[in-house]
Amino acid sequence: GIYKKYFESRRWKLEEFDVSTSEIGGFKEVVFAVEGEGTWARLRFESGGHRVQRVPATEAQGRIHTSAATVAVLPEAEDLEVELRPDDLRIETMRAGGAGGQHVNKTESAVRITHVPTGLVAACQDDRSQQRNRASALRMLKARVYERERARLAAERSAERKTQVGTGDRSDRIRTYNWAQNRVTDHRLNQNFPLEQVLGGKLDALLDGLVAMDREERIRNLA
Secondary structure (H helix, E strand, O other), X not given: OHHHHHHHXXXXXXXXXXXXXXXXXXXXXXXXXXXXXXXXXXXHHHOEEEEEEEOOOOOOOXXXXXXXXEEOOOOOOOOOOOOOXXXXXXXXXXXXXXXOOOHHHHOOOEEEEEEOOOXXXXXXXXXXXXXXXXXXXXXHHHHHHHHHHHHHHHHHOHHHHOOOHHHOOOOOEEEEEEOOOOEEEEOOOOEEEEHHHHHOOOOHHHHHHHHHHXXXXXXXXXX
């Protein structure tokens, strides 16, 4: 919800690829693409662990419950950057899960593609057309193969990489959303932001700070 509001404010195009719900409510995984000017330059700082601290309505003792979500932001690869050989792909079709009425029971429109050399997988079931789902899954798979190679090259420059804000290590906790204290803390900036502002998709103040920090650290590395 936060990101959708932010995308709308910047007039970026959102395209959902796959949405998986959990058995206890909420989402298990959401995969989407965003197009527009400056998307990668700003959203790359969102990669990492996001911690949520809140008191659920069902909590009689007022105890704070902590949950977490992992965000991965990948640049979309161009055809010239990544070539997926047909012989390296295992393509499977299946019935789409979740809501969808009778359609999900009649056609195998969902597509899952595995890149055999790396074991990376991409799946899409958002569209009723198997052909469009296949095209979307290929886009995701290209991005994941490209990101793996990009991460490998970055690891070879590990001394430089450790000083950059946007490393995107998914094990790092980058931000905490705290309902009890009505604030959002970005741990890289060591700075707090109003919770309502962030929930409303007003992320520019936060992202501006991360862009500036990354630029300053890159300049220091050149010195």
